[in-house]
Structures are given as C-alpha cells and as structure tokens.
Amino acid sequence: MEFLVCISKAPDTTTRIAFTEGDTRFNEEGVQFIVNPYDEWYALVRALELVESQGGKVVIASVGGADCDPILRKALAIGAHEAVRIDAHPEDAGQVAAELAHYAKDKGFDAILCGKETIDHNSSAVPAMMAEHLDMPCIALATSLNYEGDQAVVTRETANGVEKVGVKGPFVLSAAKGMAEQRIPNMRGIMAARSKPLQVVSAQGASAGTAIDRFALPEEKAGVKLIDADNPSELVQLLREEAKVI
C-alpha cells in the first residue's frame, strides 16, 4: 500500500503569539516549530501502522521553504519512508491544497491522509480542497481507518454522532483523535531519517485566494470575579443579570 501523508509546520502549542511588519506577519523569532499534531499523531501514525502490517510505503509531503526541512526529518524519524517538499511559501489553504494535489495526481497513492486542521490556521479546508482537485471522495474527521478486502472502512464524526462508511478506490482523509496514538521517534529512527530521501520539487505556482490584512490579539479579559463557595446563588444572579448567558 502507498500512502501520502500531508504535514505542515506549526508553532509549538505553548508559543506566545506575536506579530511583526505592522501586524501582517507571524513573528517566527524564537518560536519552536513542530509537526502539526493532527498530521503527526493521527494521520502519519495510522499510515505507518497500515504499512507495517500490510507492506508498502509512506510518503510525506509539505508545502514550504527550507525552514520546513526539520519537521520533514522528524516525520521520517517517526517512520515515513520518503519526504517531498514542494518549494513555495504556504499562503492559504487554497494555494497549499492546489500544490499538494498537483504533486499527488497520477502518483497512484491508495489514500492521502491529512490531519483534520492545523493548529495555526484552523481552516479545516485543505483535505476537502485536495479531494475536489483530484476528483476523490473526502472522509473528514476520521477516527479509525481499516481495510476489509478492497474497501476502506472508516469511522468518522458527523453532526449526529459517529458514522461508519466504506469507500473503494483512492480517497482523501482528514484524521481526528482516535485514529492512532502519538509515537515518539527513537534514536534508531532519528539516525535512519538522516539518509532517507528528502526531495525538493518546484511548485506549480498556484495562487492564494485570500490575503491577510492584519493580525490582532484578543482583548485581555478583565480578571476573574470570585464568588464565595457558600454563596453559589450569587453566581447564578451574575450569570443571569450581568453576563446574560442564562
């Protein structure tokens, strides 16, 4: 089986967010970058598990500049076989999806796995967009993936609860919690990653459909109003009269 796992570089979850260039760019100085957790813990690990039991390989792809290479090596250290970096600065979901789909087309992957969203952009758009470019089904918020005969069987979250679906042929999937458990790379994996192939390919020059006007930080909260533990009805009054939420 051959899987493509799409990953992106994201700032570590504890990063203090700041902006630069008149609040039009995220300030990357001093920021620790990680592989987007949904891509790594769920999409990548499940692909590796399937290939470990059924044979085949896992290819990682990402849209980015050379600053992306460390996270590609991390994914290789966890167990991916090859990495591909599409050499372009990622601008928005539309541009990233177009570049990834262009790379993936005609490569014959059994499935293309992504995380359900990135922790920095939070659009949840790339998988559906890739599926549309590639004329494939897209199974989003997938919590498990197994193969039964020639059919992929997937459980996924929907508005009405968890549903089980079957799909034949190649598809795009976005992975959510439940799909797999995080794997920590061991020393052997890290050493092996150094000599695994990391290929840089040119972008096809897809354009973004949106542009940042500026970023902003939310207003600071006023500070907690503490209510005495013996007097919870005071809280109820405040929630009704002051906060007006009940």
Add this chain to the structure above:
Amino acid sequence: MKCIAFIQTKGGQATKASLEAAGLGASMGETVAVVSGDIEGDAGLGAVGVERILQGPGQLDDSQLARLVSAAADQEGAQVVVCAQDHLGKAVAGRVAVRLNAGLVAGITSVPNGDVYTRNVFSGKAMAHVKGTTEKLVVTTTPNAIGMPEPTGASASVSPFAPELGQGKVEVLEEAKPDTGNRAPLPEAELVVSAGRGLKGPENWGMIEDLADTLGATTACSRPVSDIGWRPHHEHVGQTGITIRPNLYIAIGISGAIQHLAGVNSSKVIVVINKDPEAPFFKAADYGIVGDAFEVVPKLTEAFKAL
C-alpha cells in the same frame, strides 16, 4: 452583490447555524438558498431575508452537495457563497471554493467590516483580518458567533433544482447514533458543563450530569479524563479534541492547561470551579469559585433550579 447560502436542515427547518449564515448573506445582498431534500414551508429562511430557495434532491454526499451549490452559484451569477462552519459545511465549502476558483474564508467570528473578514487563528490565541483576492468568495460562519437578524414576516419561494450531480462515492455502513442524547452537539452548544481530573473518578460524574440537565447544557471534559476512559472521546475539548464556542462554559476540577484553553477560549463567559486558588484557569475565567467541587456543584445546581 448576489449570494448563495448553502443551508442544512433538521426536521424540515433550517438549522440555527445555517440561519446565521443565511442572515449574513442577506446583509450582503440578494440571497438565494440551496437546500437538499424535503423542507417544511420555507424552512424558516424567508424570516432571515432569503428571497428564493433552490431545492435539490436529498441524500447527497459532500461532493454532490458541492456540485449542487456551485451550479446554483453559476446559474445565479453569485459572487459569494456562505454556509455554516460545521461538519458538513466545512466539507462542502472547500470543494465549492475549488469549483468556483474562489478564495475561502473559513469560520468568521463576527459580522464582516466591509470586505474585511475576521476569523480566529493560532487556536484562538489571535485573530486574522482577511480579504478575498478572487472574483468570487466562499465564507463560512462559526456557529453561535455572528448572531441572526431580527426575524421578519417574509417568506421565500421554493423551486426545484436538479443540475448534474455525479455519483455518491461513499457508502454508509452504519448510521450515526447521536452521542449527545437530546443535547446540542458540542461544536454548536450554547451551554457547556465540563469537568476534569479534580473529580477523582468516573463514578463522581452524576453531579456534573445533574448540573448539565438542569441547565440544558451539553457535557464536556478535559483530555486526561478522556484518555483514561472516564469520559467518552467525543466530550474531550481542547487543542487535540474539539473547539467549542458556547455562551457559557463551566469548568469544574480542570486546572486550565494551555492545550485545554485552546479548545474553549472562544466561549463568551467562562466559570471556573476549582479548589486550588492557583489553578491557571482562573486567569482565563470571567467568574470563579475557589472551593471543593463536591460541595459547590450540588449547591450550584440547586441555585439554578431555584431560578
């Protein structure tokens, strides 16, 4: 400006999240709604400013819905497509954006300011003010974020719409069973009661469920207690779980790690109940009670009942 609103329905009526999106469309220009399957009357759409409804067949998957919506946009010469940023909306919006060669602004959190749209980024730690750079634009609205117009007595006309939709490619093997009972699903819930390790064991959740029942709230939990199986996966809110946006989030026995905050920081009002006055969650809270949850929560439930 002409707008297409992709509407989801439940029991023949447009969902609240879809009505919010439709209302946004109506504020921007003439809005034509697209629905799939049967509706009752105008599904409540006329009241939020929709003029016409195009009704397509039911039982469509996301790729067929995207074709339905895009065909409507082409037929109507629409510049904007709006829908809710919910499970199905996310799936359809991305596809529509590709079909129409349109930029996608996903999950706006307030009414747009001219052509500038605002959405959350960095898991709610910041906001981005974004513009479209294409001729057409797809905009999705975060449920419970932008509000709804005052309902009018107007009604919308309904006509059948049957463009070429292609074949569905995903077979449902087992249908979904609602996992939140009769409470709103977490991503759309307006009231949420959540608890964590401070409760010490799964057998102690009765008082949380009582509080939630009293308020008509959906229950949620922190990651540690979902990982160890005290609570079901779908209740986990946080960085690697679900992001929610309720009007009221009551957090009981949860310390407030950054990863948990990432899932709940868009809540309008946060109440924290914790016996540790140094719990970091108090810094993110609007109201707080420092006390033993086992004493405070039942008293709080009684106080809500007395309302």
